[in-house]
Amino acid sequence: MIKQKQLGKHLLIEYYDCDSKILKNTSLIEKYMIEAAEVAKATIVESVFHTFNPWGVSGVIVIEESHLTIHTWPEYGYAAVDLFTCGNTIKPWNAFKLLEERLKSERCDLIYISRGIVDRLLVDSKCSL
Numbered sequence: 001m002i003k004q005k006q007l008g009k010h011l012l013i014e015y016y017d018c019d020s021k022i023l024k025n026t027s028l029i030e031k032y033m034i035e036a037a038e039v040a041k042a043t044i045v046e047s048v049f050h051t052f053n054p055w056g057v058s059g060v061i062v063i064e065e066s067h068l069t070i071h072t073w074p075e076y077g078y079a080a081v082d083l084f085t086c087g088n089t090i091k092p093w094n095a096f097k098l099l100e101e102r103l104k105s106e107r108c109d110l111i112y113i114s115r116g117i118v119d120r121l122l123v124d125s126k127c128s129l
Helices: 020-022 026-039 094-100
Strands: 004-014 045-051 057-063 066-073 079-084 106-117
Touching: 020 026, 020 045, 020 066, 020 079, 026 045, 026 057, 026 066, 026 094, 079 106
Parallel strands: none
Antiparallel strands: 004 079, 004 106, 045 057, 057 066, 066 079
16 A cells, blocks of 8 residues: 555544433533544644534534544434544544543444545646546
8 A cells, every 4th residue: 555645634433332321411522522632632722512402412623733523413322523633743543542432332434534635736637526
């Protein structure tokens, strides 16, 4: 595998069979997302979270290096998380593992996307699908 220079890493995570009580608790979800940013060695800029009625949480941790987001569906024990980080010093994999533990996820799916592949930035072409 050839390693290409990239501007960012984007982890798209689906956590299943999580603790539904945790997924309903906005302050706990925010605390865990802040911890995730900290273990990733990211610089937190702002934290914004919203509680849905009757349950569920959406939130974002804006970091200098991009963002961490979460959306929870407690009734399904499910959380969707995006960890988008830029630069080579941030460790999104640490955040991934911490959230897996904190949410008490029994299983997960993960998609990893290299963002801003430098060789592609230098090519004069149209969008590709």
